[in-house]
Amino acid sequence: MNFKLSPKLSQKIAYTLLVISTIIVIVPVLTVIIIIIKNGWSALSWEFLTTMPKDGMRAGGILPAILGTLAIVSCAICVTLPVGVCAAIYLNEYAKDNLLTRIIKLAIVNLAGVPSVVYGLFGLGIFVMLLGFGVSILAGALTLSIMELPVIITTARGALSSVPYSFREASWSLGVSKWQTIRRVVLPNALPGIMTGAILSISRISGETAPILFTAAAFYVPHLPKSMFDQVMALPYHLYIISTQIPNMPKNIIFGTALVLLLMVLSMSLIAIVARLYFRKIRKW
């Protein structure tokens, strides 16, 4: 049988398939957001954001979990960003293209795909037990920063190699050294890309549960974190506990907590978008 679609019909079918796929992508995300907002909105209040939990988490606020997450994430990004960007600069600008470098680059790309719970166990072994940090902000932050390093390195390398090679040559030809060229020409122009990668990383690690499960998070801490060696409550872990471990948990608090976490992550992504737009605008090429 010689069956052939007319070009017009095949065009229509392809178009329909593409549109349906796009809808399939959008619908679940929108549904999740709508359900969380609908169920959690009533729990949101100034008090919810700024007080300690009461009644075995069934009432009161989630302040310690918010602060805990902020502490862990800011410490993690303070470690991972400088180290990651420096490593990216080395790999992109200095490393010679030989077998070792290629293996390192390949390893970094693959490390980004390791499941986060594996990083959690690694952090438990190294930071909590071997180095004796205990279950603490420091151990959790270091674990998250190691998990995020491959992502930061990869995005930063992408940003660095998007700066045209000719800019480097022009700078070198004026007698400017390699390092000064990186500092004055390459880095300023790679900054938007690096920033975007960094902020997306922040939003990604704010939501991670597995790596902090064994290294930083506690079920309940009656006081706010005081030092780097304190255990803390963290939003993702707190959400896990209140939705599975506590009987008779008011539903709106669960969804309210999820909403706060979602808003934190979304606002970070929003900052990333705004930052990228801003840097694109001031970039002059």
Place this chain on the structure above:
Amino acid sequence: MVDKIKVENLNCFYSGKQVLKNLNLTVKKNEILSIIGPSNSGKTSFLRTLNRMNDMNVSFSRKGDVFLDDDNIFEMNPEKLRTRIGMLFAMPIPLPMSIYDNIAYAPKVLGLKNKKNMDEVVEQSLRDASLWDEVKDRLDSSAIKMSGGQQQRLCIARILAIEPEVILFDEPCSGLDPISTAKVEEAMLKLKEKYTIVLVTNNVKQASRVGTRTAFFLMGELIEIDKTQNIFLTPKNKLTEDYITGRFG
């Protein structure tokens, strides 16, 4: 005239493949030496060896020596060397900053000038590159938005700001229209009084217009070097004659 650059038995290779064969020539002080020749004849490789831009290429290797005045350039600090031998590329490459910053960039980073003198350096460099009158009212605007010819003269001004002794021009007009080309050539002739210039060009007429002497390269070998008028009127080598009269290439 005094020899500014002396090239002795220079051989260059990319990944073992020889691109320059036993080159011996001199560049005299305050002359424009034009180098002509078909593509792949080693002209650009020669220029990039002179200011050691080839050092950045891992597959590059060379034998032989080049002397700037009496210093062997391969024993000098490459960054120091490049402040003495500036280079203009085929495509204009303004850095993504303002016109002013493009020129102030290298002197500032290298610590050649203090802030107070910078305005003067910028103005003088732009004047010497015949660009001042066109841009003096918009020094703060982006260099990327200038026309190609203006960008190329900006790049010349940028080199002048570091006050080199020699300037290498690598097909500086290949992307420019005839009027912009004329302006760049005009700037070059003016610069000859202060600087020594090596000009690589695919445009044989350009060599005849601005070159004090002209060298003809073919397949990595120097075929002939002489005063420009001799090369164009009474070439000694048959290959040279064929090339300038357009019989091959």
